[in-house]
Amino acid sequence: MVRVRFAPSPTGFLHIGSARSALFNWLFARHENGKFLLRIEDTDRARSKDEYLNEIMESLKWLGMETDEELVFQSKRLDIYKDAADRLINDGKAYREGDAVRIKKCEEKIRVQDLSRGEIEFDPEILKDEVLIKSDGTPTYNFACVIDDADMKITHVIRGDDHISNTPKQIMIYEALGLEVPKFAHIPLIMGPDGGRLSKRHGATSIMEYKQLGYLSEAIVNFLALMGWAPGDNREILSRSDLIKEFSLKDVNKTSAIFNIDKLNWLNGQYIKEMDPGKLATVVMPILQEKNVINENFDREKLTNLVELYKTRVRTLVEFPTHLNPFYTKNLKREEEAVKKYLENDETRKNLVKWRRELSSVDPFVKDRIEDSCRKTAASLGIKPKELIHPTRVAISGTTTGAGLFEMMEIMGKETVFQRIDEATGSGAL
């Protein structure tokens, strides 16, 4: 039975890089029908905070990586580490140095069979008598890590390749303790656009920030999986279940990947476009409420129609409020440039007034009927339909870009459309 773990320390938010490590562990566990466990490495009491722990848990939940067993907290296991250290001292494999405990280094060459990289060899000279227990009684990272992985019966340690050099130290501890050494797989780190370690100066780094910025968790998961791994058949869009089905540690790249926000944006747009409109409306709703575009009383059907209309035009959820605002506001603001370009010509305004008059007999006020009316009116005026379409779009939405005019008019409704055409042409009702 495969058992893997993700072991964050609650000294910061869950960032992109750690999330990717967690994801690879989770994918491997699910692919192998194994268990995915979580261990909180909170031995650094000063830097560990509940706030961070909560955020990490929330992030993992949002990403859909559910854990299979109870959380393990290192801070609750301090006695266990001390006992293990005492055992080593009794066996003559470790010694005290003041209040601290050090292991006696091993003399043989250490070989690691890395599941993604093959054999890695370490010269024993790099080893020294590593500290196991610090003077304050808490264990060092490498010691606690080994004890816990053994207790949790972890079969595969999948972690960032910045841990490669910890591996020989940990193997030395496993062997001193007479414990079975798990399999290791080191995965490359994610870099910033400048090739250096991904950090805040490259933009958002925490998972929750991405949620805040309007990304879908499916898109983030898909994107993260594609950083350092590929299914091998040119597919780019893979659901969680596709990923679980195809994931394999030996296909994980050895090279570090540079975080490419353009591709994330594209992927997110793809997911938004393919999402069920009802579901999309549900996730967009709170964002609209937050921006005061809608309040508690809103027409669910209208919202669903609107997200459907704009879903190919956005790459992140937070772009919806700007697009949808004209359909809800009582007080439409029109872009100066747009007005200047399409609504300042007297002839145009007269034509709009005429069309508006024709429109009053259009019933039901639906896109096909509106279009029909538009084309007929344009023909009778001897102008092209677009000479009515563009000015009207500005009149009702305030901008030159956006969805198809007739769909917009249908959703907006006759009353609002008329009111805005009147506003824009300076003519009162009739």
Next chain:
RNA sequence: GUCCCCAUCGUCUAGUCUGGCCUAGGACACGAGCUUUUCAAGCUUGCGACUGGGGUUCAAAUCCCCAUGGGGACGCCA
């Protein structure tokens, strides 16, 4: 400095293990076009890479060595 890892388009990658099917495939981004009611989306298309040098071989992106470049680790942090 020492040790470890890595090296295909600007970026993410397929191909490398098991040399020939690779005049190196796909995706993002960018350019052009189609469509057209603007903007998107979609479709077609263009641009664009095997780090360098030595081997091995009939044949190398693929195997070996060296160089160079990038990354990581060298804590009583995790």
